Amino acid sequence: MPEVLIVDDEIQIRRFLRIGLETNGYKVYESPNGHDAILKVAQRKPDLVILDMELPDLDGLEVLRRLREWTRLPVIILSVRASDVDKVAALDAGADDYLTKPFSMDELLARLRVAQRHAQPLAETQIFKSGPLQVDLSRRIVTVNDQTVKLTPTEYALLRLLIQHHGKVLTHKQILREVWGPEYVNETHYLRVYFAQLRQKIEDDPALPRLIVTEAGVGYRLIDEG
Amino acid sequence: MDDFRPDPDSLLAAIQKDEARQHRGKLKIFFGMAAGVGKTYTMLQAAHERKADGVDVVVGYLETHKRADTEALLTGLEVIPRQKVEYRGTFLEEMDLDAILKRDPDLVLVDELAHTNAPGVRHTKRYQDIFELLEAGIDVYTTVNVQHFESRTDAVRQITGITVHETIPDSLLDQADEIELIDLSPEDLRKRLSEGKVYTPERVETAANNFFRVGNLTALREMALRLTAERVDHQLQDYMAVKQIAGPWKSTERLMVAISASPFSERLIRWTRRMAYNLEAPWLVVYIETSSAPSPESKAMLARHLKTAQELGGEVVVTAGADICRSLLHVARQRNVTQLVIGKPLRSSFQEFLSGGSLVNKLIRQSGDIDVYVITGDEEDSESRPRTFTLPQLVTHSGWNDYFLAITIIVLVTIVNLLVQPLIDYQATGLTELFAVLLIAIYIGRGPALVAATISALSWNYLFIEPQLTFQISTLQDTLLFFLYFAIAILSGNVTARLRMQERQARYNADRSMALYTLTRETAAAVNMDAVLRTAIEQLGRVFDAEVAILLCEQEELCRSPHPNGTLPIDDKEFAVAAWVYNNSKPAGRFTNTLSLARAQYFPLLASNEVVGVIGIRTRVNERLSIDEQVLLDTFINQIALVIERELIDEQTEQAAMLTESERLYTTLLNSISHELRTPIAAIIGAASNLQTSDPTSREQLSDDIQSSAQRLNRLVENLLDMSRLDSGRLQLKREWCDIGELIGVAIQRLHPCLKHRQLKLTIAPGLPLVEIDFVLMEQVVVNLLDNACSYTPPDAAITVQAEQGRGEVVIRVSDTGPGIPTAELARVFEKFYRVPGTIPGGTGLGLSIAKSLVEAHGGAIRAETPRTGGTSIVITLPAIGTPPPVKEVIDA
The missing domain is CATH 3.30.450.40 (GAF domain)
Known part of the structure; x- marks a missing residue:
């Protein structure tokens, strides 16, 4: 049974999360503040952490940083801060996902599943499948609806990066750093151009993409349709 | 009865003086006729008395002059250390004003009121330090001798032959709340002097023979007594004014003194001040500026005079005018002056003739009912300095260059005349020379013209008039010609020069008005x-x-x-x-x-x-x-x-207007929001309270209701947050190159729940350029438009989103085939909280307003249209300027 630590100072939020998660087969721990949260992570070693940004003692971002000093366990941020700046800051600091309050339970469960999966690294030899898309990572073959698609090296590099983190948001910075290099982290228009090209090749309707989703102001996410 | 009513002005002045003193410190002056009468000693005694009464007394600055009894009195009093001021390598000790202000005692003793501070100290004069102490609410005791008062320095010089340099304005006496005269008979003072109580023994001898002669001391004593008596008089009158005692009220006299840059003017000012003081009349000092450029020395002299006048309590008027007499009388009439004081002219009658007649005569003739006092200058001044205020009139206009030029012209003209002498007679020669003089008067100046006139007259006589090469003139006719020539040359030179001066004056006045006009106009336009x-x-x-x-x-x-x-x-x-x-x-x-x-x-x-x-x-x-x-x-x-x-004031008014506006909005907001907030809350509370009791099917229904109501609330809150962010002016665009197609895709994705049942047509023109916009904010705009299209049209209405390239812009169009907006309302739909009458409930009237603000923040425009096919169309145009830098292909990793 996967174990989740909920870090939130609001008792109502903790309660409805506990009810929702327990009915879906999670074992739940609760923590009302940052210091207690760090302690509980060390003691209970949960599989996942759901972390609020506004805590009475520490800033959520600070808790995240302290956790990231010694553990890679998946952390999902749950916050009322809706601005893209906050999202990017949290993701860049090592959060696995970011959900804005209010949110639906279904959405949270989906994100939890994605985060859990990423706890295990993806093998290079695997074949990735999502909807009409199929990518053979070892042979570098991309097919859409069983038709082979020819990608440029840049397009393929982008797609491979998204596949490695499928289901998870990658910030503009993270993508640019991984694919182009650290000196290109501000050239967001590269992304606009290449994702438009990539979508033309792999999406059924490039104007309404279903595989590669834009997270406004934050980054991109490859939808995992199993 | 009127005669016994106090003049309201003087009453008010007396009361104001009283009020001003409530929070100001009190000034007490210990006042004596000469050094050694015991001012400092008396002051210290008074200080000890006050201290015994529990007053916080400190010594700010005190000079004991090593007198033993004075020094003895200093014990038991707190002394503020003096500050050391470096001046040209040596250290001078001065009173530490800031230290006293910081210490903030009730009463401070400051010796030697007339002291002049070392350069580098905040104020030039000690009395200015004292003013600052008084302003800070600290009482001050100070000492001064009679010879230091401005208005008495003349008299002191006349009596003792000593020029006093450290002077203080007489108005200080008026400022004082209390004056204590330390009186001692001249004999007693001389006795104290000989006993070594005033100066050290080596200085006693010289002092006794110079300053401390009985005659001097008697005169100084009288002066001190008179000054005190005058003041007592005034205090009595002030008192009578306040207490409504009938008495000698302020005279209706008003004095005015005309000054120039002459050292003699200072005397005029002092004389007028004394006179005004005795008459209890206000007085003003007038300087009429003519076009002549004063030398730096006379400028400095004038500035000193005007300062003196201000310090003595006179009002200073400076005005420009070519005709001194007319300007003086103009000012005098304007200010209701009854008595005019002028100096006795020291110019010769010849100079007066040149300047168009004696000023005194003219003034007296034209002054009408104004009395004119003509005051003589100081003997010493008039003998030693007449040149300083007569010659400069001639010299300072024109430099030596001008004179040299004038002489050269005359010499050249004379040479030419000598050359053509055989052809023309000497009368024509005279005319050409006269012409040259006129030209010099017009273009160079009066002085050079007068010199040229003299030289040319003499040379004409010497070289051309028979008998030639002598200064003799043989015929009566030629004599007449010569003198006429001389007179015409000088007169015309003078007249032309004066014309030129007036012209310059006019130009100068015009320049000045122009400068002021420009300032006024430009600042008014700002x-x-x-x-x-x-x-x-x-x-x-x-x-x-x-x-x-x-x-x-x-x-x-x-x-x-x-x-x-x-x-x-x-x-x-x-x-x-x-x-x-x-x-x-x-x-x-x-x-x-x-x-x-x-x-x-x-x-x-x-x-x-x-x-x-x-x-x-x-x-x-x-x-x-x-x-x-x-x-x-x-x-x-x-x-x-x-x-x-x-x-x-404008800013304040604007803020007030903004406040009113925001209050209006606040009311509208409350009206609009309270309904929008309460409806979903009522639904949520109602559904939640029924959840436990209901059967499973209704429970499902109720939980659906809770969810949809909560979402409605959420949308409202988001809108309000957006709006307040926009209104606060803190909105910062995070511009980056964006793909409009992608942006529309994201917006549609976000509204998927409500759009999925709709007929949606999406047309993105191929090859749309990237646009530099804030992706998140612009997506919000499209979401708002789509949300409106969904909410305000029937379920079967189609929605179209188009994006195309215009000239230097990108156009996004969101249309629906719904009921449309009445033409009259098209422009108003972007107003805050405005809702088209008759629309279904559920909106806030904020969506379009937010969209408009955001689009305009991007430099774009938004408008509502009714397409020919009906429905509503919202059109956004965004500027598409420039292209992003080229993208870089990755070499396969």
Whole structure:
């Protein structure tokens, strides 16, 4: 049974999360503040952490940083801060996902599943499948609806990066750093151009993409349709 | 009965004086006829008495002159240490004003009121220090001798032959709340002197034979007694005015004294002051500026006179005019002057003839009912200095170059005349020379013209009139010609020169009015404070050729950073001067008596009831401004202060208007929101309270209701948050190159829940350029439009989203085939909280308003249209300028 630590100072939020998660087969721990949260992570070693940004003692971002000093366990941020700046800051600091309050339970469960999966690294030899898309990572073959698609090296590099983190948001910075290099982290228009090209090749309707989703102001996410 | 009613003005003045003194410190002057009468001693005794009464007394500055009994009295009193001021390598000891202000006692003793401070100390004179102490609410005891009073220095010099340099304005006596005369008979004083109680033995001998002669002392004693008596008189009158006792009320006399840049004028000022004081009449000092450029010495002299006048309590009027007599009388009539004081002319009758008649005669003839006093100059002055105020009139206009030029012209004309002599007779020669003189008068000046006239007359006589090569003239006709020539040359030279002077005067006046007019016009045209200040700095800099800085106040304090357009750098030292000016509402800095070591001069910007800022100015020539420049500068500064005040008032009015507007919005908001908030909350509470009791099917229904109501609430809150973010003005666009197609895709994705049942047509023109916009904000715009299209149309209405490229812009169009908006309402739908009448509930009237603000923040435009096919179409145009830098392909990793 996967174990989740909920870090939130609001008792109502903790309660409805506990009810929702327990009915879906999670074992739940609760923590009302940052210091207690760090302690509980060390003691209970949960599989996942759901972390609020506004805590009475520490800033959520600070808790995240302290956790990231010694553990890679998946952390999902749950916050009322809706601005893209906050999202990017949290993701860049090592959060696995970011959900804005209010949110639906279904959405949270989906994100939890994605985060859990990423706890295990993806093998290079695997074949990735999502909807009409199929990518053979070892042979570098991309097919859409069983038709082979020819990608440029840049397009393929982008797609491979998204596949490695499928289901998870990658910030503009993270993508640019991984694919182009650290000196290109501000050239967001590269992304606009290449994702438009990539979508033309792999999406059924490039104007309404279903595989590669834009997270406004934050980054991109490859939808995992199993 | 009227005769017994006190004059309201004087009553008010007396009461105001009383009120001003409530929070000001009290000044007591211990006053004596000469050194050694025991002023300091008496002051110390008084201090001990006060101390015994529990008053907090400190000694600010005290000179015991090593007199044993005085020194003995000093024990038991707290003495503030003096500050050491370095001046040219030596250290001078001065009173530490700031230390006293910091110590803040009830009463401070400051000896030697007339002392002049060392350079580098804040004020030039000690009495200014004392004023500052009084302003701070500290009582002051001080000492002074009669010879230091401005108005008595003449008399002291006449009696004792000693010129007193350390003087204090007589008005100090009026400022004093109490005066104690320390009187001692001359014999007793001489006895004290011989006993060594005043000076050290070696100095006793000389002192006794010079200053301390019985005759001198008697005269000084009388002076001191008279000064005290005069003051007592005044106090009595003040008292009678307040207590409504009928008595000798303020006279209706008004005195005016005309001064020039002559040392003699100081005497005139003092005379007038004494006279005015005795008559209890107000008095003014007038200087009429003519076009002649004064020498630096006379400028400085004038400035000194005007300062003296101000210190003595006179009002100073400086005005320009070519005709001194007319200008004087003009000012006199304007100010209801009854008595006019002028100096006896020291010019010869010849000079007076040149300047168009004696000023005194003209004044007396034209003055009408104004009495004219003609005061003689000082013997000493008139003998030693007549040249300083007669010759310059001739010399200072024109340099030696001009004279040289005039003589050269005459010599050349004479040579030409000599050459053509065989052809023309000597009368024509005379005419050509006369013509030359006229030209010199017009183009060079009066002095050179007079010299040219003399030389040409003589040379004409010598070279051309028979018998030639002699100064003799043989015929009566030629004699007449010669003298006529001389007279015409001088007269016409004089007249033309005067014309030229008037013309120059007119031009100068015009320049001055022009400068002022420009300032007024430019500042009037300035739309905001920043523009006003920029204009003011620019104009001041241009007109005075100076570096300028303007500092405004912020929350009752002078703002440290000057206006960025200022040309005068303000470091911490200069700022300290500006801050002093701000706190004391008085000018300070260079060329003033306060903090004169500063680099620039600082003036307070005085609005009707407060100081709104400080102007710092430093002319590039770095010289004292001339009187007229000073007057012009004052006018400028007043004007600037007025405009700044106007702007401040405007800003306040604007803020008030904004407040009213925001209150109106607040009310609208409350009305609109309370309904929108309560409806979903009511639904949620109702459904939640029924959840436990209901059967499973209704429970499902109820939980659905809770969810949809909560979402409705959420949308409203988001809109409100967006709106407040926009209204706060803190919105910062994070522009980056964006793909409009992608943006629309994201917006549609976000509204998927409500759009999925709709017929949606999406047309993105291929090859749309990237646009530099804030992705998140612009996506919000499209979401709002789509949301509206969904909410306000029936489920079967189709929605179309189009994006295409226009000329230098990208056009996004969101259309629906719903009921449409009435044409009259099309423009209003973007207003805050405006909702088209008859629309279904559920909206806030904010969506389109937010969209409009966001689009406009991007420099774009938004409008609502009714397409020919019906329904509604919202059209956004965004500027598409420039292209992003080229993208870089990755070499396969």
